[in-house]
Amino acid sequence: xxxxxxxxxxxxxxxxxxxxxxxxxxxxxxxxxxxxxxxxxxxxxxxxxxxxxxxxxxxxxxxxxxxxxxxxxxxxxxxxxxxxxxxxxxxxxxxxxxxxxxxxx
Amino acid sequence: xxxxxxxxxxxxxxxxxxxxxxxxxxxxxxxxxxxxxxxxxxxxxxxxxxxxxxxxxxxxxxxxxxxxxxxxxxxxxxxxxxxxxxxxxxxxxxxxxxxxxxxxxxxxxxxxxxxxxxxxxxx
Numbered sequence: 001x002x003x004x005x006x007x008x009x010x011x012x013x014x015x016x017x018x019x020x021x022x023x024x025x026x027x028x029x030x031x032x033x034x035x036x037x038x039x040x041x042x043x044x045x046x047x048x049x050x051x052x053x054x055x056x057x058x059x060x061x062x063x064x065x066x067x068x069x070x071x072x073x074x075x076x077x078x079x080x081x082x083x084x085x086x087x088x089x090x091x092x093x094x095x096x097x098x099x100x101x102x103x104x105x
Numbered sequence: 106x107x108x109x110x111x112x113x114x115x116x117x118x119x120x121x122x123x124x125x126x127x128x129x130x131x132x133x134x135x136x137x138x139x140x141x142x143x144x145x146x147x148x149x150x151x152x153x154x155x156x157x158x159x160x161x162x163x164x165x166x167x168x169x170x171x172x173x174x175x176x177x178x179x180x181x182x183x184x185x186x187x188x189x190x191x192x193x194x195x196x197x198x199x200x201x202x203x204x205x206x207x208x209x210x211x212x213x214x215x216x217x218x219x220x221x222x223x224x225x226x227x228x
Binding site for chain 2: 033035041042043044045048054086088090093094095096097098099
């Protein structure tokens with residue numbers, strides 16, 4: 001299953017709303033997760049099963065979607081949110097999207 | 106809190122076998138609630154799942170790597186290992202170990218990760 005993330009780069013300012021997209025090549029129900037990765041660090045699980053926040057994840061992060069179209073929304077960007085975000089499906093053997101970099105405008 | 110730590114050589118010669126170990130701390134590798142996985146990330150690129158193992162030894166692998174990959178578990182040492190044979194420069198990457206919750210026999214997402222270790226394939 002191929003995951004396509006868009007846009008590749010999102011240039012925003014602190015306080016802005018970020019909307020990241022992940023599309024899958026076939027339906028995966030709600031079997032999708034989102035991860036955040038900062039330079040030199042391992043990815044961190046943010047959202048699982050499309051819309052459930054992982055332990056300790058702030059409420060400004062939310063996920064939605066099912067089937068083939070999924071969205072990660074950050075309601076108001078904090079300085080620490082500028083990072084790369086990956087989606088990952090578990091419907092079949094795990095695959096990841098190519099990532100969206102959220103950078104400071 | 107459970108911790109994962111990768112270890113192994115940082116430099117491997119082409120055609121040789123890459124070997125890494127992930128040691129689990131503050132948690133038991135024999136828990137029926139977890140699977141254990143390897144994931145890699147070439148420099149500046151995205152993430153690629155390599156394979157997953159249960160403490161019983163049951164494992165499954167990325168089809169694109171399956172012919173070269175072996176993942177094993179050593180319950181006496183509370184660690185699991187990765188072997189990747191016949192490496193080339195394309196196998197140069199940061200290698201992560203990770204934990205996956207096991208729910209109803211299914212491996213879920215990667216909720217705990219090691220810090221990662223860079224392995225370079227070069228002569």
